[in-house]
Structure formats: C-alpha cells, structure tokens
Amino acid sequence: MVQRLVVHAGFHKTGTTTLQNTLAAHRDLLRPHAHVILRADMKGLCEATRAYSKTRTDFDLGLVAYEAALLAEGWDSDTVLMSSEDLSGHMPGRHDLTDYSAAIALAATMTDTWRAACPDIEITWVYTTRAAVPWLVSCHVQHLRAARMTLDADAYADAFAGSADLEGIAARIRDRVVDADVHTLALEAHRDNLLEPVLALGGLSESLRMHVTPLPPANTSPSAETIAEMLALNRSDIPQNKWRAAQNALNRRSN
Template sequence: MTARLIAHLGFHKTGTKSVQKTLQANRDILDGHLHITLRADMHALCEATRAWSASRKPVDLAYVRYEAAELLAGWQDDVPMLISSEDLSGHMPGRRGLTTYDATPQLAEALVSAWTAARPDMDVTLVYTTRAPDPWLRSCHTQHLRAIRIKRSAQEYAETYARSADFDEIIADVRRRCPDVAVEEQKLEQSANLALGPLDPILDLTGLPPSVRTRMRPQPRANVGMPQAARDALLALNRSDLKGDAYRAARKALKKQHG
C-alpha cells in the first residue's frame, strides 16, 4: 500500500488555526487512522521555512530540506500523515519586509523534494486554504495590529499588500514547481456551514473512514476577529508617541479590555 502525505501549508488567516485546533482536539479519535503533525510537532521545520522566506539564503533553504526529511524519519507504516501549519509557506506578508507569498512556491518545491527523497513510495498532496481578497486583507491587518506596531490603516494596508492576496498566481507557481504532486485549493467561504469547518474538505483527501469522521468533535472557531473599536484603539495607540513600558502597558490594557 502506498503511503500518503497530505500537507496543509497555509495560507495565514484562512481558517488554518481552526483546522489545527480541531485536529488537536481529536487526536485520540484519529489515532491509528491519521498521523497528525502540527506546528508543535515540527517546530524546527516551521522556523526554517519562516527564516528562509525572509533571508533567501541557500544555507537556510538547505536547512528547510534537512528538517523536512527529518520529519519523516520515524514514519514507517502506511497510515496517512496529515501536516498542518501556515508557517510552512513562510512569514505572513507584512513581516520581515515581505509584500507577497513569493517565497511559498520555492518552499513547496523544497519540501516536496525532501519528502519524496526520504520516502519515494509516497503520494503527496499539497493543500492551500484561501479566502476572498477584501476580508483576507482586513483579517491580516487585524493580525498585524495584534502582533506588531503597524501604523497603516486597514485601507492603506490593503492598497500596499494587494498583490499578496493573489492566491491564484502563487498556487499556479506551486503547480509549476511541483508537477508530480496534487496541489489543492480550498476556499474558506465554501466550508462555512460544514460540521468541521475548513477541516472537512481537507479530510476528504485523507480517506478517513466515515465511521471515524462522524465521531470527531467540532471546535469553536479560532482567532475570531476583533471589534472595530478595538482595531481603532490599537491603531491610534500604534500611531501615538508612547514608547517602551508605557506603550506596552497601554497595549496590554487595550487587549484585556477588548478580549
């Protein structure tokens, strides 16, 4: 029997955390049917892909290949492996000077090359969840507000990073670089009413028996959006003259206030 690897590689803010939260909550049910591999199970590989997306140094790409091969070192049976982490597509645009996902296709090529070399008998499927451009760009802006001192408004961010929402271009490049594997796109909007949300169409690719799938426990949606008042307050704080401890204290208070 041919081994199967299904790798859900991103993109950020397309339901990836909901997928991972549901997989984590159902590890006991999936045990023996799927090998679940999330960020905590492949921390070194995720750090390597993020590092290369920013540096583009050959040595960092070599490290990606090494860690990708190491990930499969202990996988000897034919139980399918399901991997999920948006970090495997590199940093989110807006971080480390990145303006698009132009690192993603070469990262996919490096991962597939390492995985198929480590286990030549394996079928690989790459999965990318996507989202309509306008809500995706707004969600990315909100994520940046949560994490860094971004000073652009949501509109300014959308104008600056519009090309990062061209998922068709990036996925087409992945397919050109990885012609021997299946590359699937799953649109987030199409999974809104499914029992397991964006995980459901990914599970369709795994061959998981229906009797196991029906036992899985749905989970609340992860990383829900912030109220507009919270986004406005964080942006105003980021644009203020506050620095150091005063800024950090104000930011902490805002996050506590708005949850």
Template sequence: MAAEQTAAMRIIIHPGFHKTGTTTVQKTLRANREALRPRCRIILRPGMVALCEAARAYSISRSQTDLAMIQYEAAALADGWAARGKDIVISSEDLAGHMPGRRGLTSYDATPRIMKALVQSFAAAAPDAEQVLYFTTRAAAPWLRSCYVQHLRATRITQDADEYATEMAGSANLDQIVAQVAEAVPDIRVIAQPLEACNTPLGPLAPLLDLLHIDTSTLTPRAPDNTAPPQGKIDAMLAMNRSALSDADWRVAKDTLKREDF
C-alpha cells in the same frame, strides 16, 4: 502486507495560508487527535518547530543555506515514516513562510520553492507515498482585513485598514501562488480550498480529511478561532500604535488590551 501499507500511505501537507481558517483546523485536529490516531499521524507546529522556523527564515533570506535547512529539517521529520506506513497530516501556515506584511515581504513568492524542498525531502524518506499539498485560500478583501488585524495585534503598524489594503493588494492573489506551487512540483497534487466554500461544521478540515477517506461525522467541531475583535478595539489599538508611548509602555498597553480579547 507491509509493502501494501507503504504503497497506500498518504502525506497531506496543509501549509496555509495565514488567516484562512488554519488555527481552527489545527485546534480541531488537536481536539480530535485520539479519534484520528488509528487513521493518521497528526503533526502541528509544536512537532516541527525547526522546520517551520527554517521556512520562515528562507522566506526572508532566500539563501541556499536556509533552503538546505528546510530540506534537512524535513528529512529529519520524515525519518521512519515509510517504515510505519501510517498516513500523515501536517498543518502549519508557517510552512509557507512569513505572512506578507512582515519583514518587508509583500507576497508569498517564496512558498513555491519551500514546497519543492519539502516534497523532495519527504519523497526521499517515503518514496512510495502519495503527497498532496492542501492550501486554504480566501477572498481578497476579507483576507486583507484579517491580515491587517493580525499585524495590528502583533506590531506597531500605523496604517488604517484601507491604507493597508491598498498597499498590500498584490499579496492577496493566493490562487496565483497556488498555481506557482503546482508548477514547481508538477508531480504532486496541489489543491486550493476557498474558505468561503467550507460550509460544514468542520470548515476547511472536512475536505482535508476527505482526502484520507475519513468519516468526519464522529469528530467534534470547534467554533472558528482567532476571529476579528470588535471595531472599537481595533480603533483603540491603532490609536495606541500612533501615540507617543515609548515602545516599552506600548507593549504593556498592548498586552492589557490583548487580555481583553483583542
């Protein structure tokens, strides 16, 4: 019986992308953890901080040392999975690396190599498990807009939304990155799920759980999280970024605006 459970084990990896409904997926998984516990083990960023940080570090450095750290942390995370035999759901956009627009990155071009390192380590730990890479994607224009607002929330970016979209247009071809991932891991099933096609209450989580044949009708949905603030607050943050405020005063002003649901 144990051998049959191990053979049937699935590992579903949801590595992003950023701003494609990932926060809502993760908060819905967390809210329904008890209901899902008999069917699968859920691993979110707090349960794999070192692995997420290794992936982010590699997306910047592209060093063999950081790649080896991904493999090491993935192996440590997966230790014992085969023995327990329970399906695994992993979700964090940080597994794809840093969001384009941060640290000089202009695309997710490190993601295929990160995914190859991940699945190789998981395969070594649970050789009979079926692995699936499940990416959520989004149309270019709304994705660029959402990324811009996220940068505006976190950094002292001074471009307006149109300037950002023009400069970063090349980063928005998420389907191309998914295709490159599929080439990097030809033996692994790779899925791209457009956010716009997720019209059920559970949004992009529903097709993920369908992969495990889980009845989602009993789960509690959540309203979309991390949505864009009103245009007035976006304009106020941009003006603040462009102001002569010192960095210290800017951080105080930014924190004040964020407490007002920016």
C-alpha cells in the same frame, strides 16, 4: 512506511487556527488512522521555512530540506497529516514581504525531500484561501496585534493588494511541484467544517470524519472600536515593553 502525506500549509488568516485546534482536539480519535503533526511538533521546520521566506538564500533553503528530512524520520503511520501556515513562510507585511512567493520554493523543496525519503509516498498540498477584501482586513488586524502596524485598513489594503492573490500563488506552486497534488479550499465554501475536506484528502473514511466535530472559529476580529484603539496605540511613542502589555490587554478584551 508512510504511504500518504497531506500538508496543510496555510495561508494565514484563512481559518487555519480553527482547523488546527480541531485537529488537536481529535488527535486521539485520529491516532489509529493518521499521525497528526502541528506546529509544536515541527518547530525546527517551521523556523527554517520562516527564515527562508525572509532571506531567500540557498543556505536557508538547505536548512528547510534538512529539517524536513529529520521530521520524516519520526513518521509512524501509513497516513500523516501536517498543518501549519508557517510552512509557507511569514505572512506578507512582515519583514518587508509583499507576497507568498517563498511558498513556491518551500513546497518544492519539501516535496523533493520527502519523496527522496519515501519514494512511493503520495503527497498532497492543501492551501486554504479567502476572498481578497476580507483577507486583507484580517491580515491588517493581525499586524496591528503583533507587529505595531501603523497603516490604517485602507492604506494597508492599497499597499498589499498584490499579496491577496492566494489562488494565483497556489497555481504557481502547482506548476512548480509536479510530483505532488496541490489543492485549494476557499474558506467561504468550507467555513462550517474546513477540516473535513482535508481529512477526506487523507483518505480517512466518512464514518470516521463524521465523529470529528468542528470547533468554534478562533482569532475572530475585534470590534471597530478596539481596532481603532490598537492603531492609536501602535502610532503612539510608548516604549515597546509597555506597548506589548497594552496590546495584550486589548487582545484579551476582544477575545
């Protein structure tokens, strides 16, 4: 029976991909000590959480509970480590979302579901955060790449400044989810090894954690020239299929 669950649920653009890549690369090392679950291992739950962030309906929140319960049936270790920013819903800026407020009900629902499945489980939520200015810049670039964003960086920062209070959303989650611990980890404080404190919260020994080598940063920002090209491409009138091909070429060039 699982005894400890650590859920890293975002937020987007806070070093999450690097953390997840490091977890994936060390899955075999960690397997005797923890069951690692990444987005590919919980597609149904991630699709449900993203859907709820758009609709905010009781039906979609019920689907989140269903998928969370289904996932718990496959836990096969005393310790489970989960990581996906999708567990907090879509990134602000997508689907007319202006903040992460959906993450509050999502965390509460999943906590209640897993507590019902495993009454004695110790649940810890972890949210990685980032200072407002660089976070907004990084989100803007992500939207340029993925969503045909036409706002420039300054206009985006003005329009979505309210979404950057990541610590504030985490505090609201902490107030709502009284049956679990809620931690935040600032990217600026843990950039060299963001995964290490997550593993520590999972109760994994220091001697084991020393063998987990952080991978290089992923999804780094492209050059200012490439960002300008992306914005111009998004503002153009080319068809969507040609836009995607051109945008993919720019992404490959910047990696």
